[in-house]
Amino acid sequence: MKSITIVRLGGLALVLGAIAFLAVFSFLAARFDYPAILDGPANTVLPRLLATGTPGRAAWALYAFLPLIWLPAGVGAYCALRRFSSGAMLLALQCAALAAISMMLGLMRWPSVHWHLAQLHLAATAEQQQVIGAVFDGLNTYLGNYIGEFLGELSFSMFFLLSSWTLLRSRTTPAWVAVFGLAVAASGLVGMFRNITGVVALVAAVNNYLLPLWMIGFGVVLLRHRQPDVTTP
Numbered sequence: 001m002k003s004i005t006i007v008r009l010g011g012l013a014l015v016l017g018a019i020a021f022l023a024v025f026s027f028l029a030a031r032f033d034y035p036a037i038l039d040g041p042a043n044t045v046l047p048r049l050l051a052t053g054t055p056g057r058a059a060w061a062l063y064a065f066l067p068l069i070w071l072p073a074g075v076g077a078y079c080a081l082r083r084f085s086s087g088a089m090l091l092a093l094q095c096a097a098l099a100a101i102s103m104m105l106g107l108m109r110w111p112s113v114h115w116h117l118a119q120l121h122l123a124a125t126a127e128q129q130q131v132i133g134a135v136f137d138g139l140n141t142y143l144g145n146y147i148g149e150f151l152g153e154l155s156f157s158m159f160f161l162l163s164s165w166t167l168l169r170s171r172t173t174p175a176w177v178a179v180f181g182l183a184v185a186a187s188g189l190v191g192m193f194r195n196i197t198g199v200v201a202l203v204a205a206v207n208n209y210l211l212p213l214w215m216i217g218f219g220v221v222l223l224r225h226r227q228p229d230v231t232t233p
C-alpha cells in the first residue's frame with residue numbers, strides 16, 4: 001500500500017472516529033446519564049445499565065472498539081510526519097498503539113463483565129449484592145480509572161502532543177493548527193488527573209469538547225497531505 005494511502009486512511013479514521021465518538025457518547029448520555037452516572041454505586045448503576053437493553057449493550061460494544069482508530073491514525077501520522085522528526089513520530093506511533101489497547105480494555109468491561117454483574121444483581125441477596133458491588137468498584141478503579149482513563153488518555157494526549165509539535169516544525173500547515181493541537185494535548189494531560197483532584201475538572205470538561213474538534217482537524221490535515229516533490233539531479 002502506498003504511503004499516501006496509509007496517511008489518508010489515518011486521517012479518515014480520525015474524522016469518522018470523532019463522529020462515531022460523539023454519536024455513541026450522545027446516545028449513552030440520553031439513555032444512561034453518561035458520564036455522570038459513573039460516580040454512582042453498583043445498586044444504582046447496574047440496574048440502569050441493564051435497562052438500556054440490547055441497544056445499550058451494542059452501544060457500549062461499539063464504544064469499546066472505537067479506540068482501534070488510534071492504530072491507523074498513528075501509522076498515518078507517522079508516515080506523514082516522520083521526515084520532520086523520525087524519533088518523535090516513532091514514539092507517537094507507540095503511544096497511539098498503547099492508547100488503543102488501554103482504552104479498549106477500560107471500555108470493554110461495560111458490555112461484558114459489568115453486563116453479567118448487572119444480570120446477577122437482579123436476583124442477588126443483600127450479601128451477594130455487596131460482593132457484586134465490591135467487584136464492580138474494583139473493576140471501575142483498575143480498568144476504568146487507571147487503565148482506560150489515566151493510561152489511555154496519557155497515551156493519546158502524548159500522541160497528539162508529539163504529532164502537533166512535529167507538525168509545527170514541518171511548516172506544512174498554518175502555525176495555529178499545530179498550536180491548537182498542542183493546546184488540546186496539554187489540556188488532556190492536565191484533565192486526566194480529574195480522578196485525583198477536582199481542581200482540574202473544568203479543564204477535563206473543556207477537553208471533552210476540544211478533543212473531537214482536534215481529531216477532525218488533524219484528520220483533515222492528514223487527508224490533505226501531499227507527498228513531497230522529488231526532484232532528480
